Amino acid sequence: MNAEVELRKVSKLTKILETVGIELALLALIIISGVMEPKFIRSSNVINVLRQVSVTGVIAVGMTLVIINNGIDLSVCGIVGLSGMVAIILQPQGTLFAVACALAVGAVSGVINGFCISQGLAPFIMTMAMDTVLRGLAYLTSNGQPVAGVTDAYKFLGAGYMGSFMLDGKVIGLPTPVVIFILVSLLAHVMLSRTPFGRHIYSVGGNAEAARLSGISIKKTKMIVFAISGFLAALSSIMLTARMAACDPTLGTGYNVDAIAAAVIGGTSMSGGEGKIYKTVIGAMIITIMSNILNMVNVNPYVQQVVKGLIIFVTVYADNWKKTH
Amino acid sequence: MANTAPVLEFKNINKSFSGVSVLKDVSFQVRRGEIHALIGENGAGKSTLMKILSGAHTKDSGDVFIDDERVEIQNPSHARELGVSIIYQELSLIPQLNAEENVFLGSLPTRNGFVDWKTVEKEAKRVFALVNLNINTKVPVRELSAAKRQLIEVARSLLHNAKIIIMDEPTSSLTNNEVGALFASIRHMKEQGITVLYISHKLEELFTICDTITVLKDGVITGQRSVKDVTKQDLIRMMVGRDLQNYYLSRQPKIGDVALECKHLNNGRQVRDVSFSVRKGEIVGFAGLVGAGRTETMRSIFYADKLESGEIWVDGKQVHIDAPLSAIKHGIAFATEDRKTQGLVLCLPIAHNTTLASLWTIAGKHGLLDSKKETALTKDYIEKLTLRTTGPDQKVMYLSGGNQQKVVIAKWLNSGAKIYIFDEPTRGIDVGAKADIYQLMSKLADDGAAIIMISSELPEVLGVSDRIIVMHEGRIMGEVTKEEATEELVMTYAFGGS
Structure with a gap:
């Protein structure tokens, strides 16, 4: 009887760790970083970190949906490259038109991915092929050359600020990308947890045959x-x-790794059916803060890459251990 | 050629699983070089006995003798050392490798660290001759027929000097021509002094190939006969004819109008010109052997598989079903045979599985789901179906088989179905949960639902159904009312008529 009580205590502790372990990890990382390097908590750096998280985080949100659906999307890199080229090249035709075309490039590539995968192609291969095609097209748009020059309205989407708030006694604005990231995350969260379509994503990912029937x-x-x-x-x-x-036509190379890493660190199951948007957001923050602090304390950037890989490895290993024990 | 000395003998074998006795004092002998059939209903204990012989299970008590020597079979590799080899229905060959490589899988002879292909070729030739197999040994085995692959597997066991080969339903996936070739090979093996233990549901083929037949019923040997002095009817009588257990409810069905009518359904070899109807308030049992086409018929109705031809009528109107969703919209529910792979999303909580096929029942404002309503209705089902769980949020993977089946039922109840198809609803669940499920089905029928139940357990079909339809090789062989139903009659139809 006593052993059973013991066991229940242990399982309660592991349960707490399972539910908020990732939040605790982020908190610990922030505290350690602040202690190691006081500049870390300066407003300029905080804004900088948030800005970086937004760019990879938006992709990671989409990746989380794909992984919950028991897929993988390697083509996000190529999509970043081609849609970026399209957006810049079409600047003279007007901001709205350029933005719409860029978004259409992404959505249409995705629809093709999804269609072929639903016909039985392996997601890994299908999206890898798509990635290669899109990257090639990105080079073709400018014969491999970078292109520059944007409208003011377009510039606002990346470099502008919205609203203002107090930090460190100074009034500063919230960068547009951060606002967009927050909105995207909220919408994706509500869709996933509160709409019929969200349920479809989970159930098709968890057991496609049961969902179909x-x-x-x-x-x-x-x-x-x-x-x-x-x-x-x-x-x-x-x-x-x-x-x-x-x-630049090479823009976005390696972004799929960061997006997948954020989702996996956030506990999204690679076998589908499990995952949460806010956990992925935390996962993305962990990755970004980690490279930010390593940068600040002058760690060799090559070492940073090793560290990033190890973090992914450790989370997946721990997850696997949890499942087999 | 058949020598009279027993090559294999079982003496008073007993085996039980968690208190349920599966084999009771099983004793019989198998002579060297004979083809010996072991038959019995599903669950009679054949596979358990064979698993004991091949080392997958250990017996509780009793003795096994091979060549007059008492043996304690520890594990499958020990069984192989003793010369016992089992050929499974699902083959264990590697499709990309050729016949020779498959035969030597895991035991390739080497010379100076390199594969000794000469020996491989010579030895492979020897064992292929033993099973009378003439094939191109250099092509990947996936290009060979099912029958030939099966013989390659047999050849592999002969390489390791097997003297007793167990074949479990070897003809289930073969065409008539292939069966002929397989039988020729089995006879050839017999001439070489190899003993074959043959498990099959197809009684006709036993008369063609076997020498002796041993019948198991509920874990007890009910007889051993020479093929020469036995008839099909004798065998059926030996396999069935037990007292019906009493947990089936006696009910007075209130039969209403026709709810579902199917006309001339066809789907490949498995569904051939199937026509039947089910009325409101009625439980119709579908009996037949494994592979008789019962599941395939129901899958075609629900459009789980594409229906080739035929008409489906619901409540007197012809309906066009072109996806599972349209079947659901017409009030049809399909609780599939395998709840884990087809019925449930195991990694999701009970609540989400309950509303899986009926998200419209928890629609809230602005296109969002009303999770409070979902929790409430799930709690309702948990209580009504006496589901044992920690709550609606528990993932279904942590539930027992019986409780998982109840979640499947909750899912279909919530879809508001009027026609329920239950495929093997009590497979692998305990007696208590079984009784609950029978009660539920009868309550559903009393409330006016039409119910189809596929079951391979005869007592269950007889105990639960108001009417029984028996299928054989894709066709309906006969229809039996509750009053005239006996196990013998149903089995006679199931084996293709007399």
Whole structure:
């Protein structure tokens, strides 16, 4: 009997760790960083971190939907590259038109991904092929050259500020990308947790056959999910190119790794059916803060990459251990 | 050629699983070089006995003798050392490798660290000759027929000097021509002094291939006969004819109008010109052997598989069903055979599974879901179906089989269905939960639902159904009313008529 009580205590502790472990990790990271380097909590750095999180975070939100749906989207890199080029090249045709075309590039690529995957192609291969095609197209738009020059309205999407608030006794504005990221996260969270379509994403990801026999269309679900992922990758590209006022055809290389890492660190199950948007947001923050603080204390950037890889490894290992014990 | 000395003997074998006795004092002998059939209903204990022989299970008590020597079979590899090999229905060959490589899988002979292909070729030739198999040994086995793949598997066991080969339903996936070739090979093996234990549901083929038949019923041997002095009717009588257990409810069905009528359904070899109807308030049992086409018929109605041809009528009107969703919209519910792979999303909580097929029942404002309503209605089902759980948020993967089945039922109840198809609703669940599910089905029928129940357990079909339809090889062989139903009659139809 006593052993059972013991066991229950232990399982209660592991349960707490399971539910808020990632939040505690973020908190610990922030505290350690603040102690290690006081400049870390300066307003300029905080804004800087938030700005960086927004760009990768928007992609990670879409990636989370895809992974919950039991897929993977490697084509986000290519989408960032091509939609960025399209947006900058079309600047003379007007901001709205350029933005709409860029977003359409992302959404259409996603729909094609989703359609082919619902026909039985492996998500890994399909999106890898799509990524390669899109990257090639990005080079073709300018024959491999970077392009520059944007309208003021477009620049606002990446470099502008919205609202204002007090930090460190100074009045500062919230960068537009941060506002966009917050809105995207909130919308995705509500959609995933409160709408019928959100349920479809979970159930198709958890057991596609059971979902199908319960009247849910696998094809429709996959197409929409990949379309959202593509759309959000394009949105991220707009924020990025607007801030730089330029685009290079290589833009976005390696972004899929950061997005997948954020989702996985946030506890999204690679076998589908499990995951939460706000946990992915925390995962994205952990990755960004980690490289930010390592930068500030002058750690070799190559070491940073090793650290990032190790963090992904450790989270996945812990998750696997939890499942097998 | 058949020598009279027993190559294998079972003496007073007993085995029980969590208190349920599966084998009771099983004793019989198998002579060297004979083809010996082991038959019985689903759940009679055949597979358990064979698993004991092949080392997958250990017996509780009793003795096994191989070549007059008492053996304690520890595990599958020990069984193989003793010369016992089991050929499973799902083959364990690697499709991309060729026949020779498959035969030597895990035991390739080497010379100086390299594969000794000469020996491989010579030895493979020897074992393929034993099973009378003539094939191109250099092509990947996936290009060979199912029958040939099966023989390659047999050849592999002969490589390791197997003297007793267990074949479990070897013809279930073969065409008639292939069956002929397989039988020729089995006879050839017999001539080489190899003993075959043959498990099959197809009584006709036993008369073609076997020498001796042993019948198991509820874990007890009910007889051993030479094929020469036995008839199909004798065998059926030995396999069935037990007292019906009493947990089935006696009910007075209030039969109403026709709820579902199917006309001339066709789908490949599994569903051939199937026509039947089910009335409101009625429980119709579908009996038949495994593979008789019962599940396939129901899947075609629900559009889980595409229906080739045929008409479906609901409440007197012809309906066009082109997706599971439209079947659901017409009030049809389909609780599938395998709840884990087809019925439930295991990683989601009970509440989400309950509303999986009927999210419209918890629609709230602005297109959002009303989770309070969802929790409330799930709690309702938990109480009504006496589901044992910590609450609506518990993931269904942590529930027992019986409780998982209740979640499946809750899912369909919540969809507001009027026609329920239950495919093996009590498979793998305990007696208490079984009784609950029978009660539920009868209550549903009393409330005016039409119910179809597929079951491979005869007592269950007889105990629960108001009417029984028996299928055999994709066709309806016969229809039996509750009054005239006996296990013998149903089994006779299930085996294709007399």
